[in-house]
Amino acid sequence: MRQIIIGNWKMNGSRALVDEMAREVYARAASLPCDLVLCPPATLIAPLAQALPGIAIGGQDCHERVSGAHTGDIAAGMLREAGASHVILGHSERRADHGESDAKVRAKVGAARAAGLTPIVCVGEDEAARQAGRADAVVLGQLAASLPEDFTAGVVGLVAYEPIWAIGSGRIPSEADIAAMHGAIRAALRARFGAAGGAIAILYGGSVKPANAAAVLALPEVGGALVGGASLVPGDFLAIAGAAMAPALGRTPVAG
């Protein structure tokens, strides 16, 4: 499986950044050992899709309904029409800022799948849970309640493990802790979805930078990275993508 490096621009970016990405990232994308997905604010999906044809683009959220009286929200079909193939769902910033529950995230995953988008479902513990030894319980609980039963039918979604305390902080878990959590997530996915659960890419996110990317991406069960701040700097994003593990010879690359 090719690793997947996803850039989450959050509420950042501009037409100028789209142009910069087109100039600096686009030409090098084909030679990277991984697949790329760029997730800009919704207003930049169409320009980015136009400027970087062939690069996967994702939204950062969608509503669970296909349309209706939901001022300020965006439907999965609208993201798709704008040029997106993916959507981040259940990011901890959405869970915190907009009170999104696991049930809400699960409904959004269903809407995304129905529109043909690949959902990127985020889970992660806060610092108090980690310190109390409850990280596994929190993450596996979110995972169980945020994924619908049909998560592996047709469009196979992705899971991103993002410890909240590592986001934007410059701190990341030890390699052993990342490997242990990814192993626990893999075991839960297999237990629930059988062999199909083995094919779900599990990405790590939280302060992934050029300096730590190679070590993180070499860990077992790490299928790629979800990158925030460093995805806004073309050189840093390319350096992280360049650190991805090339797929083993003879294995079929699986696009995200």
Ligand code: 13P
């Ligand atoms: P940072 O890479 O800025 O820590 O953000 C991670 C993240 O939240 C990506 O979704």
